[in-house]
Amino acid sequence: MKSPSKKRKGVEVLLNGGSCSSSIAIYRSHVSLEDYSRLRKRGREDVARNGVRLTESRVSGVVTAPPCGRASLLPGSPARGLKRKIGCIDAATRTGRKKKIEQDYYLGATIGKGKFGSVRMCWSKASGEVFACKTLSKGEEPVHREVEIMQHLSGHVGIVTLKAVYEDAESFYLVMEFCPGGRLLDQMARERRYTEQQAANILKELLMVIKYCHDMGVVHRDVKPENVLLTSSGGLKLADFGLALRILNGQSLSGVVGTPAYVAPEILAGEYSEKVDIWSAGVLLHALLLGVLPFQGSSLEACFESIKSVDLKFDSDLWVSVSQPAKDLIARMLTRDVHTRLSADEVLKHPWILFYADPPLKTLTLKSTPSKSRRMTSRNMTVQIRTESENQEKPSGSDGGGSDTNSSTSSSCKLEEDSGLVDALAVAVSCMNITETKRIRLCNPPNSISHDCSSNIKANLCTAF
Numbered sequence: 270m271k272s273p274s275k276k277r278k279g280v281e282v283l284l285n286g287g288s289c290s291s292s293i294a295i296y297r298s299h300v301s302l303e304d305y306s307r308l309r310k311r312g313r314e315d316v317a318r319n320g321v322r323l324t325e326s327r328v329s330g331v332v333t334a335p336p337c338g339r340a341s342l343l344p345g346s347p348a349r350g351l352k353r354k355i356g357c358i359d360a361a362t363r364t365g366r367k368k369k370i371e372q373d374y375y376l377g378a379t380i381g382k383g384k385f386g387s388v389r390m391c392w393s394k395a396s397g398e399v400f401a402c403k404t405l406s407k408g409e410e411p412v413h414r415e416v417e418i419m420q421h422l423s424g425h426v427g428i429v430t431l432k433a434v435y436e437d438a439e440s441f442y443l444v445m446e447f448c449p450g451g452r453l454l455d456q457m458a459r460e461r462r463y464t465e466q467q468a469a470n471i472l473k474e475l476l477m478v479i480k481y482c483h484d485m486g487v488v489h490r491d492v493k494p495e496n497v498l499l500t501s502s503g504g505l506k507l508a509d510f511g512l513a514l515r516i517l518n519g520q521s522l523s524g525v526v527g528t529p530a531y532v533a534p535e536i537l538a539g540e541y542s543e544k545v546d547i548w549s550a551g552v553l554l555h556a557l558l559l560g561v562l563p564f565q566g567s568s569l570e571a572c573f574e575s576i577k578s579v580d581l582k583f584d585s586d587l588w589v590s591v592s593q594p595a596k597d598l599i600a601r602m603l604t605r606d607v608h609t610r611l612s613a614d615e616v617l618k619h620p621w622i623l624f625y626a627d628p629p630l631k632t633l634t635l636k637s638t639p640s641k642s643r644r645m646t647s648r649n650m651t652v653q654i655r656t657e658s659e660n661q662e663k664p665s666g667s668d669g670g671g672s673d674t675n676s677s678t679s680s681s682c683k684l685e686e687d688s689g690l691v692d693a694l695a696v697a698v699s700c701m702n703i704t705e706t707k708r709i710r711l712c713n714p715p716n717s718i719s720h721d722c723s724s725n726i727k728a729n730l731c732t733a734f
């Protein structure tokens with residue numbers, strides 16, 4: 270059995286310090302979802318469809334679509350063998366059903382520990398390639414869901430690839446792509462506060478992965494810097510799908526899971542959707558820009574109370590150096606009104622991301638025809654430059670979330686006026702080969718410009734960037 274206290278859990282916020290040494294003051298509140306997340310973490314969610322809770326169907330794993338096209342995880346059949354479920358995964362990862370992991374891999378040092386197992390480095394005996402091996406004890410967790418979801422998402426550059434699954438009498442072993450850069454959390458401990466450009470690049474990369482998950486019908490439910498791993502080139506990979514679920518369109522979920530500081534308010538209320546990942550990413554963005562978490566408390570209850578009721582004070586000293594569009598984006602990601610909270614796609618189209626995140630210059634293609642929209646493609650992402658007329662339309666895939674003000678946060682300056690033009694100009698500016706010095710001059714003009722909302726486009730652009 271694993272010790273529940275092996276890994277830092279709960280709220281972990283950096284307040285002071287300049288390096289990632291023991292001298293860094295890392296604030297950890299004493300809040301934790303340990304007690305009940307151990308019980309509920311993997312597969313004890315009630316699933317409701319169209320807002321109607323199906324109290325009859327305890328559906329451990331049901332929301333994970335059956336692999337191999339079989340309805341193998343039906344309500345009322347929770348006792349079906351894990352082996353069968355594991356055995357149903359793709360041939361590519363089925364290598365370990367008979368063989369022991371030691372036959373194919375050398376197991377090395379432990380590189381990480383979670384509530385449900387430890388992660389070790391390992392080397393392929395055949396190729397010498399390095400991997401990470403996550404060991405999960407049998408009997409406690411329905412590993413099949415994590416395996417299925419990792420497989421379902423496999424192939425995306427931002428998802429940790431599952432290479433193989435092995436098992437013995439006590440444990441399952443998940444052999445995964447190794448991320449040598451460690452956790453984003455540890456990088457955050459070193460950096461303290463990120464520049465807007467750095468934060469935008471991180472958020473953009475993360476949101477591209479979250480959008481991919483949502484497009485694939487997967488809600489991660491535990492987005493936090495501990496679960497964002499870094500590659501050797503500094504790229505991000507989303508890891509730990511132990512809490513993830515697959516959902517169908519319109520399906521809502523229930524079950525209190527996650528990490529307290531990152532948990533969306535609707536999770537505490539009992540019914541939620543994929544928008545919980547946007548909330549968690551908004552908490553992460555807040556921490557990147559300010560070095561502190563937005564919702565804290567000295568107890569679990571206090572933390573939850575903060576999540577449910579504290580309004581962000583964007584006019585406080587903490588926010589002085591943060592741009593108006595960044596505040597606007599945070600407000601739109603951390604609104605408690607789920608319908609107006611941005612979708613992943615809308616976050617990626619927000620002017621702050623368009624301006625501050627590195628533009629995909631090399632693949633920029635502009636249509637010469639006077640069409641309403643131009644598309645700029647980069648790897649898995651398509652950024653659409655909205656024209657003014659398009660912008661008046663309701664954003665697709667939402668309930669109009671992008672155009673409403675945040676009902677639960679204060680002083681978010683509305684950017685919807687002229688936002689089509691601002692979007693287009695932001696993209697145009699961001700696509701220019703602008704030097705960092707010029708960008709800083711643009712973003713921090715020597716003569717301070719008042720940050721009030723104005724219908725004047727020029728003023729809006731200046732205050733925006």
Ligand SMILES: Nc1ncnc2c1ncn2[C@@H]1O[C@H](COP(=O)(O)OP(=O)(O)OP(=O)(O)O)[C@@H](O)[C@H]1O
Nearest residue numbers: 381382383384385386388401445446447448509511
């Ligand atoms: N692919 C990987 N490459 C490098 N390190 C990894 C990898 N996967 C996991 N780790 C390390 O192991 C730690 C624990 O992994 P993971 O979060 O998957 O386990 P868990 O038991 O599900 O954790 P949690 O308690 O957050 O639910 C990570 O925080 C990270 O430091």
